[in-house]
Amino acid sequence: MQLFYNSDLLTTSKEITFNKDESRHIIRVLRKKEGDILHITNGKGILFFAEIIIGSDKKCIAKIIKYEEKPCTRDYYLHVVIAPTKNNDRLEWFLEKATEIGIDEITPIICKNSERKVVKIDRLERIIQSAMKQSLQFTLPKLNPPVNFSDFIKNDFSEETFIAHCEESIEKKFLKNIASPKSKYTILIGPEGDFSHEEIQQSLNKKFTPISLGDNRLRTETAGLNVVQSIAYLHQ
Amino acid sequence: MQLFYNSDLLTTSKEITFNKDESRHIIRVLRKKEGDILHITNGKGILFFAEIIIGSDKKCIAKIIKYEEKPCTRDYYLHVVIAPTKNNDRLEWFLEKATEIGIDEITPIICKNSERKVVKIDRLERIIQSAMKQSLQFTLPKLNPPVNFSDFIKNDFSEETFIAHCEESIEKKFLKNIASPKSKYTILIGPEGDFSHEEIQQSLNKKFTPISLGDNRLRTETAGLNVVQSIAYLHQ
Numbered sequence: 174m175q176l177f178y179n180s181d182l183l184t185t186s187k188e189i190t191f192n193k194d195e196s197r198h199i200i201r202v203l204r205k206k207e208g209d210i211l212h213i214t215n216g217k218g219i220l221f222f223a224e225i226i227i228g229s230d231k232k233c234i235a236k237i238i239k240y241e242e243k244p245c246t247r248d249y250y251l252h253v254v255i256a257p258t259k260n261n262d263r264l265e266w267f268l269e270k271a272t273e274i275g276i277d278e279i280t281p282i283i284c285k286n287s288e289r290k291v292v293k294i295d296r297l298e299r300i301i302q303s304a305m306k307q308s309l310q311f312t313l314p315k316l317n318p319p320v321n322f323s324d325f326i327k328n329d330f331s332e333e334t335f336i337a338h339c340e341e342s343i344e345k346k347f348l349k350n351i352a353s354p355k356s357k358y359t360i361l362i363g364p365e366g367d368f369s370h371e372e373i374q375q376s377l378n379k380k381f382t383p384i385s386l387g388d389n390r391l392r393t394e395t396a397g398l399n400v401v402q403s404i405a406y407l408h409q
Numbered sequence: 410m411q412l413f414y415n416s417d418l419l420t421t422s423k424e425i426t427f428n429k430d431e432s433r434h435i436i437r438v439l440r441k442k443e444g445d446i447l448h449i450t451n452g453k454g455i456l457f458f459a460e461i462i463i464g465s466d467k468k469c470i471a472k473i474i475k476y477e478e479k480p481c482t483r484d485y486y487l488h489v490v491i492a493p494t495k496n497n498d499r500l501e502w503f504l505e506k507a508t509e510i511g512i513d514e515i516t517p518i519i520c521k522n523s524e525r526k527v528v529k530i531d532r533l534e535r536i537i538q539s540a541m542k543q544s545l546q547f548t549l550p551k552l553n554p555p556v557n558f559s560d561f562i563k564n565d566f567s568e569e570t571f572i573a574h575c576e577e578s579i580e581k582k583f584l585k586n587i588a589s590p591k592s593k594y595t596i597l598i599g600p601e602g603d604f605s606h607e608e609i610q611q612s613l614n615k616k617f618t619p620i621s622l623g624d625n626r627l628r629t630e631t632a633g634l635n636v637v638q639s640i641a642y643l644h645q
Contacts (some may be wrong), residue, residue: 307628389546406639409586
């Protein structure tokens with residue numbers, strides 16, 4: 174099944190008009206014809222079935238014939254707050270994989286040791302969208318704008334909060350031993366140079382629990398995916 | 410700590426001569442000088458400490474002053490047999506991440522639906538080496554030459570064997586519920602087009618247990634890393 178994405182679709186929508194690129198892809202690449210049925214999600218848990226009524230490769234139009242509710246089946250809510258990697262590909266890779274495995278919310282966080290302090294949100298958004306489509310999911314993870322650590326840590330946190338840092342003096346536990354199932358989690362992943370000592374202290378003051386990701390030194394994006402898979406595993 | 414790799418080093422070795430590229434990297438990029446200590450592993454569980462005695466950026470030579478045994482701390486053995494991805498980057502990405510998280514042996518397998526039937530082993534080997542160094546490990550995962558499914562499945566398997574396929578008619582369980590801890594595992598991951606029905610049947614005849622990786626449709630490399638992290642998680 175080939176899944177399309179259009180955030181504007183509502184259960185009351187009657188038809189959908191694809192832009193030039195999408196139309197070209199549908200008609201020229203996928204060889205779809207008038208009468209063919211397309212599967213489209215709005216990223217809000219709805220799957221639409223639409224019949225192509227105008228098969229133009231410049232402006233393809235499809236009539237919505239029915240929709241199905243496809244609520245997210247995960248029984249937890251995971252928010253990963255991760256420092257952008259020096260190499261953009263690595264953060265993008267994390268977003269693709271985290272979306273495939275299952276994540277609800279992502280916030281890029283700019284830390285004292287962050288070498289990269291700017292991220293292209295539009296590009297990251299497109300990566301999340303295509304990963305959602307590719308993995309046949311119908312709810313789009315929420316991508317927040319980048320935030321500075323000092324601002325982020327000022328928030329009030331009612332959910333379970335964890336931080337993955339590398340300071341060895343502080344005792345750490347494995348997520349599987351401390352995270353309670355079917356809960357809401359916010360997990361902090363630091364930059365290549367780790368969180369600063371101050372940032373770690375600020376998170377501890379806010380009752381973040383330090384977690385261990387194993388004995389090996391993991392790259393930022395590997396640590397990020399590691400917690401996504403650990404939380405998924407906890408709920409299998 | 411910056412870790413170097415030289416597979417020729419033995420506990421009896423007296424000194425190490427770096428090639429031109431390594432020498433340039435050590436002297437020009439890392440700015441190491443005569444008298445500085447380098448950390449080198451042979452990928453066989455030994456960490457060597459070597460003092461630079463000739464700091465030439467064309468031919469750097471270091472004298473081995475001591476070594477430490479650093480046996481792999483994992484209490485299981487994981488062999489992932491995975492179909493090369495159509496896009497090389499994705500297999501390479503899997504190798505990097507699997508090495509970071511922890512894997513013992515990897516075999517590229519060519520299946521009926523494999524779009525890619527050739528892999529550059531040298532390049533994959535280098536990716537595994539740098540991931541080992543980067544994650545501060547001292548044992549190099551074993552990379553086998555590519556094998557055809559039909560040949561591979563002829564082997565006798567004494568270890569615990571699993572296959573991750575997408576056929577829905579066959580009941581699947583989660584690894585965490587069927588893999589016994591501290592064991593030896595061989596896990597099959599198929600190509601983009603999944604294993605063929607025959608291949609799945611052949612694996613079932615050989616007592617491979619079908620496993621579920623969750624509800625989402627995962628890419629080959631994501632499925633591969635998913636099992637690596639699941640087995641690691643099982644042993645946390």
